[in-house]
């Protein structure tokens with residue numbers, strides 16, 4: 001390998017520091033290795049199982065068109081003892097996946113990051129491997145004088161002392177085969193604030209651990225472990241599976257035994273977050289997602305060797321059989337991430353198989369949090385910044401619940417299939433579900449959310465702004481429902497199905513009846529509703 005370090009100076013119109021120089025200097029490291037001479041056998045993509053991929057046009061194939069080829073990205077895992085593996089024993093791979101902890105990482109969080117990495121061994125067991133993925137502390141200069149987080153030969157969980165509230169999990173792969181060669185996960189210090197906010201707003205109503213501004217280290221450690229496992233999942237080749245959480249019935253998420261073993265969704269790669277459905281008295285104590293049935297299945301599908309197949313095309317019928325065998329089980333459903341979120345099953349930040357029911361429980365919990373916000377953030381000598389931040393989190397969460405329900409209206413289920421499977425790929429959301437969604441919006445979103453308008457809280461954080469805040473959020477939901485693309489889908493559904501769907505006219509009638517409800521009844525209209 002070759003490592004090149006250099007300092008590059010660029011002209012900059014808005015440099016982050018030393019503005020008068022009009023320049024920015026960056027230290028760069030280029031790390032180069034030769035691609036493997038012995039190419040890994042690629043595995044063909046399948047849109048029914050989520051994997052990051054590498055695409056190419058292969059003119060060498062005997063096809064009468066410019067044929068697109070798509071290979072999944074994955075690490076090269078080969079059984080160290082193929083005979084034992086073939087007998088069904090768990091065997092170690094020839095070369096395990098190794099992650100080093102960045103030497104800059106605070107000591108107390110290192111064990112949790114390592115757990116988040118090694119949690120994936122449970123999934124690799126489904127493909128017949130043990131000790132497939134290992135987390136290590138950074139080597140000392142005596143142990144390995146060449147170690148550097150920038151060096152492509154080392155995969156590292158980088159730690160950044162930064163106010164950014166995020167983490168990421170990319171990888172570098174062989175463009176010929178999709179073989180993942182290296183990965184550097186990044187986590188920013190302030191992702192802890194993001195985790196605090198989510199865990200608080202989603203679980204504090206029923207979870208004493210979350211009823212405070214600063215959590216116990218063990219609680220934050222488990223939250224960091226969750227983020228680490230999610231990001232590691234990306235670096236194993238798995239994209240978000242936003243459709244995963246739809247597999248679990250809402251009522252199961254109120255069960256202490258179910259949630260203790262299943263978390264909140266079959267995939268940690270969903271944006272499933274924490275259990276906001278559990279109600280006081282349910283006795284739920286595990287609120288976090290974990291590596292689940294879908295993750296194990298996806299790793300098995302992508303990583304289980306198929307020794308009898310000598311080419312990617314020979315693997316195809318076997319891979320297809322594995323998918324078709326599980327296609328009727330929602331735990332193995334892959335719902336891709338998309339900006340438009342046309343399929344309401346595949347949404348971020350949602351839980352359960354029924355958005356109206358889930359959001360109703362979630363709202364009931366938010367209504368329990370607001371009267372406690374002051375007590376749970378209280379500290380002598382402190383100003384109200386934390387109160388303001390967590391109040392805004394309550395409002396944001398309410399907005400998420402509204403969106404989860406609203407996207408059922410004019411929604412279309414997208415279930416990728418092949419010819420050997422029953423049914424169509426695209427189906428409108430059932431009519432009754434769309435009607436229920438609109439009724440929920442009229443009841444919980446367009447009606448004034450008086451529970452949120454707590455003067456004790458508001459008058460500690462702002463001189464004014466509540467009326468405008470409610471208007472802005474409500475208008476956002478009206479605009480979401482009246483999105484021209486959504487209406488176009490509803491018009492097309494009516495054109496093809498007639499009255500057997502929720503028609504745009506019925507939807508607009510229901511929306512109008514809700515927004516102008518007081519006129520029909522001769523009731524007074526409050527300032528929030530006048531503003532809407």
Ligand SMILES: [Zn+2]
Pocket residue numbers: 230231234240
């Ligand atoms: Zn992610």
